Amino acid sequence: MRKDWCAMKLTDFTDYADAIAHADTNAPWALFDGDRDRFNIAHECITRHADGSGRPAVRLAHADGRDEILSFDQISAGAAQFAHWLDANGIAPGDRIAFMLEPSLPFYVCLFGAMQSGAISVPLFTLFGLDGLRLRIDDCKPKLLITNREKAELARQIEGVTVIVADDGLLDEIATFPASYAPQTKATDLAVFQYTSGTTRELPEAVKHTHRALVTLMFAALYGTGIRPGDDFFCPSSPAWGHGLWHGTLAPLALGVSTGTFVGRFDAVRLMKALQDYRITNMSAAATHYRMMKNSGRAGDFTFAIRKLSYTGEPIDPATLDFIEETFHVPACSMYGTTEIGVVLVNFPGAEDFAVKPGSLGKPVPGQRLQVQNPDGSPTEPGVVGELMLWRRDRWETTKDLARIDEDGYFYHCGRADDVIISAGWTMSAVEIENTLLKHADVQECAVIGAPDATRGLVVKAFVVSSRAPSDAFVTELQNFTRERLAQHEFPRLVEFVAELPKTPAGKVHRKILRDREAAAALALTN
Incomplete structure (x- = not known):
């Protein structure tokens, strides 16, 4: 039967060929009520999905085993x-409203209510200490900081911001207002300030997003997570x-898809129970979660009822990829991007x-253009490692990542x-050595860096998490295991067994902390 292309939306297409054929920048607008003039997230x-039916919007899997369901109706009324x-409290369009809350009814009410009013939502990670929180507060200068009772005392140590406790008292207070609201925002108005999870800047700069x-x-x-109406979605990030x-x-x-997330300290077994109990069909998670x-x-x-899986944050080692295939019987689909550039x-x-x-x-999101380049700016040949570049603003911009392409x-x-x-003089990839070590049955996690060395400049050092007792024999075994699978010079000359690896709040292994630690130790030895 001939398809009526004109009557179809992007959500009707699932094939790769259709995605490429319909990569029109105008096409996504048809999925929404708003337009380039009036638009509100x-x-x-x-x-628009609050129809009085009580349909689930968010499923919350609490670390303590509780399940909580928030409906579109419930969040819509609270946000309004x-x-x-x-x-009523004098917050004007463009004012920043920061909130440091775990996923909960107050979190979603604040997130969407602030944007509905024309204010700018600034979500903040709940595990920030005083210094991390102060950096972001000083940067975005919010009129209000909304947090829980436990964090309120910490937050009140920061001058110049009004701290509101998101408890039943706040919900009771806002419940006296109407449960509908007519937003007046334009597509080009700012809606969200988003901070990156890394710590590469002393003063983190917010990525500023408009409603559009x-x-x-x-x-x-659509093409990174494969999200479509009818999915039951979950993202533990x-x-x-x-x-x-x-x-x-x-x-x-x-x-209009029901989503789900995790609340509290992450636990892999609790996540898998939620995936089973909620009959999740589509999950997107960090590589660490898998x-x-x-x-x-x-x-x-x-x-499990999984039909689509995606991951982000960092590459997944081959052993974990095999686990995903054996457990969920669907391929693990990488999606690559950053807070600054989005998924590409x-x-x-x-x-x-x-x-x-x-x-x-994978391949570029329809409409995006990427290239792996040599130092002189020319494109690399297949199999050659170079710098991954993104075409933006009529020029090539660096992603600060290395990559290669294959013949396809x-x-x-x-x-x-x-x-x-x-x-x-040898050039080696930390990721490649890590992936090899992770194939060893006794290596649960690992991180590889270059450690300062007086003779070689740098030597490969591996930080290994294992339930096996550390020993010189275990170190030699890991060294031989690696050099047998890579090259004779590609192995960790130094191995340190650790209880856990430092990670960014988003779950990525934080190699910079390890590099800084080794550099400081080397400097101390020379003084």
Whole structure:
């Protein structure tokens, strides 16, 4: 039967060929009520789906075993009441409203209520200490900081911001206001300030998103997570960060899809129980989440309904990829991007005509242009490692990542530019050595860096998490295991066994902390 292309929306297409054929920048607008003049994220994600039916919007899997369901109706009413409350308290369009809350009714009420009123939502990670919180507060200068009772005392140590406790008293207060609100925002008005999870800047700079960013997001969401109406979605990443907010929260809700997330200290077994109990069909998570599920050894205790899987944050090692295939029986689809540039490389989950290559970042999001370049700016040949560049603003911009392409045009991540280790003239990839070590049965997690060395400049050092007792014999075994699989010079000359690896709040292994620690130790020895 001939398809009536004109009557179809982007959500009707699942094949890779259709995605490329319909990569029209105008197409995502048809998914929404708003237009280039009037547009509001809260309306598109919540209000227009609140039909009085009590349909679930967010499922919350609490670490303590509790399940909580928030409906579109419930969040819509609370957000509207919160928007009126902001108006009554003199909060003007463009004012920043920061909130440091775990996923909860107050979190979603604040997130969407602030945007509905024309204020700017600033989600903040709940585990920030005083210094981390102060840096962000000083940067965005919010009129209000809304947090829980436990964090309020900490927050009140920062001058110049009014701290509000998000408890039943606040919910009772806003409940006196009308449960509907007519937003007046334009597509070009600012809606969200988003901070990155890294710590590369002493003073983190917010990435500033307008309301129309939701429209821009849709190509990456449709082809990065494969989200479609009818899915039951879950993303355990914190909505304080880019992946958890944009792909785990806003994208599914904008399509009327029920999403889910994790509340409290992450536990892999609790996550798998939630996936089973909620009958989740589509999950997008950090690479670390999948690795922790594998390491738990409990996946066989659960029954899953997964049809689409995606991951982000960092590459997944081959052993974890094998676990995903054996456990969920669907390919693990990488999606690559950053808070600053968004998602730009995807694997089109659910597309039957797209072959997912294990370990690959996939191909560009329709409409995006990427290239792996040599130092002179020329494109590399297949198999050659170079700098991954993105075409933006009529010029090539660096992603600060290394990559290679294959003969079929698939991209592969080869580490951050600063994760390359040059030792005695040899150039080695920290990621490649890590992936090899992770194939060892007794290695649960590992991180590889270049450690200062007086003779070689740098030497490869591996930090290993293992339940096996440390010993010289174990070190030699890991060294031989690596050099037998890579090259004779590619092995960790130094191995340190650790209880855990430092990670960014988004779950990525934080190699910079390890590099700084080794550099400080080397400096101390010379003084």
